[in-house]
Amino acid sequence: MKIFQILMAGIFCLLGASSAYAGGDLTDYAYTPPPAANSCGGPFSGFYAGGLIGFGGASTKTNVGIELKDNDRGFTGGGVAGYNWQCNGWLLGAETDINYFNADMTTGITCPTCGGSLTFGSEINWYGTVRGRVGLVGNENFLIFAMGGLAYGGVDHSINSNAFNGVTFSGTQSDTAVGWTAGGGIEYLLNDNWAFRADASYIDFGSTDDTFTANGGGCAGTCTARVGYDDSFWVARVGLTYLFGAPAAAPAPAYEPMK
Template sequence: MCVGMEGAPHEGVAERFSETNIMKKILAALVAFAALTAAAPATGADLGARPYYNKAPVYAAPLYNWTGFYIGGHVGGAFSGSNDFNGAVLSDSSARVLGGIQAGLDWQFAQNWVLGTEGQYSWLGKSNLTATFPGGYVYTNDQRGLGSITARIGYTWGPGLVYVKGGYAYSDNNERVTLGGVPTAFLLNGNHSNGWTVGTGLEYMVAPNWSVKGEYMYYDFGSTRFVTPAALAPFGSFHTDDHTLKLGVNYRFNFASPVVARY
């Protein structure tokens, strides 16, 4: 009994000692783990921050949009064809300076195609077309201007546009017939103020909202003959047409600014 009673306390002490050792080991492990955790940021700082690459924005090519309204002006020259009345007389074909205005509307209906309509008027420098007939009759036409309302279709490759056009043409004529210097009444069988025109040109955008162009146009107002005075009727008809070359500038209300792609 004494031996048994004396052994029990020794066993309790051994168990408490064992538990104490386990707790010490656990505590030591926790301290070590905490130390490693605290040291990790410092170690990362010693290695240096990760480099940051700031990508510059990628700039896309400018986008050109031809759709919209425009107004502008032009200068150039006009050349009237030489015509005769059955070989009896000739009209003047001298060149004249011109200057005028235009306005239009374009629609870019596909990547490379543009449809449009344009109204145009050109004032002509003074150069009378004169025909002198036997018997003292003199016919004079002071052509003061040329107008047109046309449709056009063009092919574009961004800032450039090459086009063809055609439609109605108008000639602002100031006509008279004199006999011995005195004005006399006359009658023509056709109205050579109204006709048709065709042309072609190249237009190019040179700055935001601004474009320049070069253009050729042919105007045809048909054939006309005198009904009265009777003395002029046998001389047959004469044909009225004009060739023009123009340089112009347009202000456009539709220019698309360059697009910047962001990444």
């Protein structure tokens, strides 16, 4: 008899619990996983712009039948802007910069028999680049990258003959040289929008042939001098960039009532 009563009490308890659940008296909560994270995007994504300063070393080779060389160092400073795509720790980007540079090289030869001299000058005044970038992002705030592309700049070439072979004249030509550049660097996020940057680049403008002409000064009619110049330089810079596309924080996991 007691066993029967116990069984009946258990049945009534189960029926009461089922009724309460059906009537909505109990609410069951289930874990809803967060939406799948987008694998692309990150703190370095989007547009950026900034300023960089540094120094560099330039060299020139002058070819007038014999090869002459000279080197100089100078200050550089300018602005940079670009756009980055960050995906799964990889970064692809495109950037451009324009910079001031002051390097002045001079080479020359003397005439052993006539006592005269012939002097050549090559002065790099400014340069710019259009480059691609590829890099790796570590710890969400550190970037190491390589870069390369097109380089261009303003170069003044000159010649000065001081009674060389009995001829005295001088001439200057200003050229916009075009070449290539390659380099690399690092960036470190200081906060959501500002990053410290350090980079180094090599720029090669290749060979340029300039023709100088002069009348008089010992010339029998017109004197012509054809000179080959080969200009290249490297720069190391530091600066700050501002990131315009700081990403929003990822949504936190949530618990939602089961419907």
